[in-house]
């Protein structure tokens with residue numbers, strides 16, 4: 066097999082894997098806020114018919130069924146195919162970013178792919194739940210911190226030295242610095258303004274980003290996220306002419322995703338040397 070064929074098959078595998086994981090994430094977005102189990106088979110919310118395997122194929126089934134239950138025609142939310150497609154795109158982008166040549170294909174880089182794609186998956190669920198319910202679930206923020214630190218420890222053990230190799234110490238420090246800073250800002254804002262300007266969900270999300278990206282990566286992604294949030298806020302304010310309520314989770318997630326996928330390019334442009 067030629068080099069380009071090996072790389073193309075790796076990317077194809079990443080896309081298929083991303084579609085399957087996306088299906089799971091879409092279920093998580095709907096079920097976590099309702100406190101329902103993620104491990105029970107899907108069924109139609111109206112007629113309760115269990116979803117057959119042929120109606121459970123990511124993206125494709127939704128399109129073939131035109132977004133309706135096969136039995137009772139109840140509309141199925143477009144959230145499912147959208148999340149599945151977005152997850153697959155992220156899986157592909159991380160794969161393309163990390164596996165530039167066949168020499169990159171080894172256990173350490175595969176581990177880095179799992180960790181970086183895993184972070185993007187958490188961000189998809191956190192953002193979607195934040196938009197729908199104005200909360201960021203602990204499952205996608207603070208509970209992920211030990212997994213991020215353990216993941217970086219494994220990568221260190223595998224002697225990974227590519228993009229985002231911050232090590233378990235860097236991950237621990239990142240979680241402490243960014244979780245701590247956001248907790249301080251949240252506490253200070255509460256004292257000064259007497260209202261919650263920054264939710265505890267955002268604090269836990271910032272700590273989680275620090276754990277995955279380290280201190281420097283956390284700072285760049287939180288900066289990018291804050292700019293994105295401010296721009297969206299200003300646009301909405303200009304259109305509605307009143308101060309909007311906007312969840313902070315999605316712009317933070319956007320900043321982190323941009324950093325994971327393009328942070329090395331951005332840092333080269335800025336003339337920075339990043340770990």
Ligand SMILES: [Zn+2]
Pocket residue numbers: 109110111112113114134135136137138139
């Ligand atoms: Zn039905």
